[in-house]
Amino acid sequence: MEQYGPTLRKIRKQKGLSMKELAKDSLSVSFLSKFERGESDISLTSMNQLLTRLNVSFDEFLFIHNDYSNQAIDLFFTRVHHAYLEQDTVKLEQLGANEKDQNHLILLELYVNILKNEDSNDLQLNLEPLYDYLFSVEVWGYYELKLYNSTMLLMNPEMVLNLSHTAFKKGKRYHSFRDYKNVMASIFLSTIIYLIGPVNKGDEMVTKYEADILKLFSYIEDLKLEEHETHLRIHVRYIKGIYMIKKGQVEEGTELVNHMISILRELQCENNAADFERYLGLILKGK
Amino acid sequence: MEQYGPTLRKIRKQKGLSMKELAKDSLSVSFLSKFERGESDISLTSMNQLLTRLNVSFDEFLFIHNDYSNQAIDLFFTRVHHAYLEQDTVKLEQLGANEKDQNHLILLELYVNILKNEDSNDLQLNLEPLYDYLFSVEVWGYYELKLYNSTMLLMNPEMVLNLSHTAFKKGKRYHSFRDYKNVMASIFLSTIIYLIGPVNKGDEMVTKYEADILKLFSYIEDLKLEEHETHLRIHVRYIKGIYMIKKGQVEEGTELVNHMISILRELQCENNAADFERYLGLILKGK
DNA sequence: AATAAAAATCTCATATAGTGGAATTTTTAA
DNA sequence: TTAAAAATTCCACTATATGAGATTTTTATT
Structure with missing residues (x-):
């Protein structure tokens, strides 16, 4: 009790x-x-x-x-994220020790595997159980969105595309639930970045996935972002700019992106601005 | 059951x-x-x-x-706010019908009184019970913050000042709770606007409350806004600009405020931008 | 310190939450 | 159609949630 x-x-x-x-x-x-x-x-x-x-x-x-600390769900993902960024495999294994949830164990194992095999190329990740779970759930709640959001980078493009559409379809009813829009928008934006392809490659992927990218932008429209959700608004415009560059409208795209970066600078969001700038540099170098 | x-x-x-x-x-x-x-x-x-x-x-x-609708607390304040904006006294009275909470009933009565006596000057509001409640609660939770936030405009300056300081002191432990920062920052910003005084009056209040205004800005600093909380960042800078104008730095202040307005316009936050612009106009006319 | 009032605890009786097993019905899948 | 899995029902039983009233502790006041 x-x-x-x-x-x-x-x-x-x-x-x-x-x-x-x-x-x-x-x-x-x-x-x-x-x-x-x-x-x-x-x-x-x-x-x-x-x-x-x-x-x-x-x-x-x-x-x-819980001693003024947040929800178990958020807590888990935050901890995993931090441990991964710090390449702390010990911490990741610790997190698994008290864990009973099957998905959580899979997720932890994936991250540990990635960290341990960073240099070698023969890394084989078994994502089947995750796919099975995400496809089997009828309606995605907050947990499924977070779970997907924190594993999508490990998946192949076809699966990401498929699951991002699924996220849209299976998450619809949650529009008014607190953090929902944030996670949802974050998923769609990450998907677009993913589909735009590696910065050092050509533009085959942009061409191949053009329809999907537009669809994803329309999903974001569908979220009907509030006026106070300025952070997402900035992020969306930034990704639009990147997309324009990849599509060949280098000048307009660069201008839009730089505009967003300058807004972030004015608001003293230095880390965000630097991240945006770094990625823009990579994209432009690939051109 | x-x-x-x-x-x-x-x-x-x-x-x-x-x-x-x-x-x-x-x-x-x-x-x-x-x-x-x-x-x-x-x-x-x-x-x-x-x-x-x-x-x-x-x-x-x-x-x-609850059929995909949000938390009771938020729901109540949102409904009251809407009914008040639409000057719908019937709706306000309806809201009171099923209400058992003493504070909620007081709040509803206050709003109804204001709407019914809008023209006459002999409006006497009895805010004692609200003061009593807010001062008696040892630690302010989300509810107390919302309650204060939605009634502060009815209170006299001394009381607002007192309670805003109270909000800071009694709400400290909640820093990491979801919507907390938003409500808190919103309280401090509204308080500053309040202390800056009516647009058509002189600058006595700014002078009188200068120390308090600076203190309130420091409270906001203390919230350590995250980089993704850009909406609050914009809002804070906007109010800083307004304050500068009132203090005599008309040019720099106007520039800062206009800057924030232009950012909102770029992000297509038309309503917010218009509100900011309208208030700026009033402030400048008072100069 | 004495006293009264209010608040909280304790005691005990009862209602009901919760268990486990076995038989029955419904749903699902091949 | 048929077999397996999932869910319901029934029952006998235990653990515990809850209420009424007596008792103790705390608080406030003089």
Whole structure:
């Protein structure tokens, strides 16, 4: 039994409510006392009533319960991402130690394999289980989007294309869920970058996948980005510029990209600006 | 008893899991069946185990359960805001009908009073209960921030100042919670606008509250905005420009503000740009 | 320090959440 | 059509969530 009670007590006290006031309409004081002391579990219905009365959402409650750290799902992907960037295979293996989820274990193994075989060319990744999972799920939730987003770079173009379309189709109903648009847009933009092809290669891929790239831009349109989602707006325009360059409109494309970079500079987003600039340089050198 | 079971079933099916697989390690199949058919409540601990296995957060679960609409807290404030903008007193009164929360009722009454007495000058608002509540709560959560944010414009300057400082002090631990920074920054920025004073008046307020305004800018610094939070970055610079104008640096201030407006235009944030421009016009006319 | 009021805990009775197994029905797949 | 898998139903049983009222602890006030 998880000890949710004490956390609830803490929150109740912070809001200056007595047990009587909180329990009103949903529970007896005596039971609330027992629960708050960690001596009993509570039903989902009762808990929901209590949290509603306290004006605290489940996620906020769990955020406090987990010592002011975020959701398990985000936490896992963030940790993996960091460990990978730091090439910390030990950390990755540690993360796997307490893990029961099959997908998570696969993902960790993939990353460890990549880090360990970085130089050798005979790297064979087994992505089948991931494909199977992502194709079998009927509606993609937040988790599936994150899972795909953090593994797409390991997949081959055909699969990426296929799954990005799938993401669009299977994720539709979530439009208004908090972080959804961000992950979705990020998936589509990464897909486009992927399809534009390696910077040092020719433009075969752009030509081959032209229809798909346009489709992906239309998916982003479909997200109907809000005016306050300026970061995504900047990112979209930037990728459009890159695409134009690859398509031959070198001058207009470069101008658009540089414009976005200058906006980022003005807002002191130095890292972002530098990343954008570096990639632009590579693209232009390939021309 | 809320019927959470059927929603869980729906999600389980979407993910292609059998009851046996889902129940493993946490529940018996026969009970899971009973729960999923809405014939029994479930303990918070069990539910958490099930959702963890499904890789679905509580908020995502409730989002689906509530027919793909968002959190109760946000929903309330959004609805009130819309009804107020549309001067729809009937809608506001409707919102109050099913409402049990004391603060919500106060807030609704305030808005109705404002709309009904718009022309007459003898409007007397009783904000005491709100002050009492906000001062009595030890740690401000998401709800308190939203509540304050949506009522601060009705309060007098001294109170706003006091409560904005309170927001900073009492909200500290939440830095990493999802929407937190947004609401927090929005509070500080609104406070600065408030302290800069009415556009048609002189600059007494800017002078009087100079130290406070600088303090508020430092609070925003303290939030350590991420590079991807470009919307807030734009907003902060815009307000800085307005402040410079009020302080006498008309030229530099106007330049900065116009710069931000032009960025918004480039990103096709037409409404935001227009709002910013309108306010700039008023400020400059007052000079 | 004394006292009253409010808040929280404890005791015990009861309702119901949850288990396990076996038989039955429904769904799925080949 | 048929066999296997998945889900439901029924039952007997245990664990525990919850409520009512008595008791103790805390808080506030003089």
